[in-house]
Amino acid sequence: MTLHKKTLLVTGLTLLALFGLLYLTSQLILSNSFQQLEDQYTIQNVQRAQNALDNEIKAFKSIALGWSKWDDVYHFVDDKNQAFIDSNITATAFTDSDVDLMVFVDKYNRIVLDRAFDKSTGEAIPVSPALKTLINQHDMLVNYGDVTSEWAGLLKLPQGYLMTVSLPILTSLGEGPINGALIWGRYLNTERIAQLSDALDLNVKLVGYYDLNLPQAVLTAKQNLTSDHPFFAIPENAARIAGYTVIHDLDGKPIALLRVELPRTIYAQGQQTISYFLLALVLIGITYSVVNFIHLDRSVLRWLSALSAAVTQVRTTGNLKLPINIPSHDELANLAAGLQSMLDALAVSRNQLQAANAELEQRVQARTTDLTKAIALLQVEVTERQQAQERALEASRFKSQILANVSHDSRAPLSTIMLYVESMQRGYYGPITDKQAARLEGVMTSATQLLSFINNLLDEAQLNSGSLKLNSAPFSPDHLLRDVGFVLTPQAERKGLTLAFEIDPTLPASIMGDAERLKQVVLNLIDNAIKFTDQGGITVSAMPHTETEFMLTIADTGRGIPAEAQSRIFDAFWQVDGKVKGHGVGLGLSIVKQIITLMGGTIDVTSELGHGTTFTVILPLRLPPPPQSVERASAPTLTA
Incomplete structure (x- = not known):
């Protein structure tokens, strides 16, 4: 996948994630805010309806006060004269006062007169027995502590909800003693509720608190209405919301729910606002992404593509x-x-x-010519000097071998250079001057470093592709470290360093693993330690770590590694100090790390500037299988 496609993909996924996050945030914050605002507005309208109902009761009480403070009524509850009934308890009185029933009680709590009037038929009807029962059972309707006592509220009767007012009967001057009680009632029927709704421009209803088959929204409201939270609002659907409050009777028990239903205008406006907000953010995000991608393409991606094309051209053409x-x-x-x-x-x-290479070819050709002449002379004296003939034959074979090597190594210039440089250094072609020796040493060093670099590159490529395979076979840790010491001790001594090996006697004498790759790891680590240690020495230790692991440590007294560089020393093509010459290209420790990982082990480094460095390698400890006994062996024994 190209960088253009990756950039587009990452930008698109980022935008989608941001839009999703913004949507959730807006729903959680803005939508909740609009919901709270809608609930507050609904509860305010429930309070308006409750206040309107209270005002209706107060107005009804004001009318009843004119009757309770009337001398004629004051005397009627004592003498029960018919003239008062005939002249005052009439249909006109009920209609003018908008009252549905009247009950007169004397000072002995006896009902003197009760009248009810059906305004639809214009006829008198009996007072509800349930009301009489309530009057007999509740002293607060008939007994008063003083002339200012009264009671007004709603009662639940079989006929419906009754707006009830109970007042003490006093003289026209509002004086006592209290001579009884006057109880008026007005039914809150559908017509009166509708009038209240029209006056408030609200949809107001009374719902029986203990009615059966109540909707779930009403049941939820009942559960949430308490003395601390007397109002509750709940959405009934996407278009309507309802608010509730409780109405109590004489005993303070709930008898009804005052319900106000409203359209969800605030909620709809909130959703519309959120939609516009998200749309604006989407447009802004898309615009920003397009501008950012164009800028990134013109300032980075285009030049990266050009750089990649140039590198590809160099690789394909070799120019x-x-x-x-x-x-x-x-x-x-x-x-x-x-x-x-x-x-x-x-x-x-x-x-x-x-x-x-050309110079070496010329020298080889010159030496070959000399050898040819020598062979011709030796062939003339073959009978006289057999030893000279043998040397001539050996020289001829050597010449043939050189020619074969030249022919073969023409396909591998690097190997040719190293072969002939080493041959010249050893004097196979005659003595050389100091200047020539220095030049050859430089060529050999460069070729060796380049060969090491190529080998490291091959190892790195095999490791990265997964094609590097490990060969598991029994080997001796002691012998492996001795071989390493044999190779590297001269190098350490040339710098005046000591190279010591410590092997824990409890470490098994033979373990399973790839000895050559492990030797490569140890050689690389010790070689690095020698390069970066100026005085002191290097100590290599091998010991058990756990029952299933063993540990190798390579500790030196060298310069140390900065703390900020320790996390990167195992990266390919990275060096602690890029300015240091002759110390490789930064592949050695990367290959070491990958080989150890392939073996199932780990490598760690601890170092302090000026106090040396310690590499710790932990590898699985696998023992070779025990040899089978002669009795159980099924294959024949082979001897050499």
Whole structure:
């Protein structure tokens, strides 16, 4: 996948994630805010309805006060004269006062007169027996502590909800003693509830508190209405919301729910606002992403593509002199300049190698000519000097071998260079001058480093591709470390360093593993320690770690590694100090890390500047299987 596609994919996924997060946030914050505002508005309207109902009761009480403070009524409850009834307890009185029933009680709590009037038929009807029962059972309706006592509220009767007022009967001057009680009632029927709704421009209803088959919304409201929270609002659907409060009777028990239903205007406006807000954010996000992608494409991706194309062209053509130009002044331009410098250095190095190879070819040809002449002379004296003939034959064989090597190594210039440089250093072609020896040593060093670099590159490629396989076989840790010491001790001694090996006697003498790869790891770590240690020495230790693991430690007294660099020393092509010459290209520790990981182990480093470095390798401890006994062996024994 190209960088363009990756950038588009990441940008698109990021936008989707941000839009989803914004949507959830808006729903959690803005939607909840609008919901709370809607609940407050609904509860305010429930309070308006409750206040309107209270005002209706107060107005009804004001009318009843004119009757309770009337001398005629005061005397009627004592003498029960018919003239009062005939002249005052009439249909006109009920209609004018908008009262549905009247009950007169004397000071002995006896009902003197009760009258009810059906305004639809214009006829008198009996007072509800349930009301009489309530009057007999509740002293607060008939007994008063003083002339200011009264009671007004709603009662639940079989006929419906009754707006009830109970007042003490006093003289026209409002004086006592109290001579009884006057009880008026007005039914809150559908018509009166509708009038209340029209006056408030609300949909007001009374719902029986103990009615059966109540809707779930009403049941939820009942559960949430308490003395601390006397009002509750709940959405009934996407278009309507209802608010509730409780109405209590004489005993303070709930008898009804005052319900106010409203359209969800605030909620709809809130959802619309959220939609507009999200749409604006989407447009802004898309615009920003497009502008950002265009900027990224013009300032980064385009030049990366050009850089990639240039590198590909160099790889396919082999032309190290192709120019790499990035017309910018940023990190990409620095990268292009660095790559150009590297290509120039590689071109110079290749030219030097070709020149050295040509020089070696000339020398080989010259020596070959000399050898040919010598062989011709020896053939003349073959009968006289057999030993000279044998040397001539040996020289001829050597010449043939050199020619064969030259023919073979022409396909591998690096191996040819190393072969002939080493041959010349050993004097196979005659004595050489000090200047020539120094030059040959430089060529050999460069070739060795390049060969090591190529080998490391091959190992790195195999490790990265997963094609590097380990060979598991029994080996001796002691012998392995002795071989390593035999190879590297001279190198350490040339720098005046000591190289010590410590093997724990409890470590098994033979374990399973890839001895060659483990030797490569140890050689690399000790070689690094020798390179970066100026005085003191290196100590290599091998010991058991757990029942299933063993541990190798390579500790030196060298310069140490900065703390900020310790996390990167196992990265490929990375060095602690890029300015240090002759210390490789930064692949050794990367290969070590990957080989140890492939073996199922771990490697850690602890270091302090000026106090040396310690590498700790922990590997699985696997023992070779025990040899089978002769009696159980099924295969024949082979001897050499």
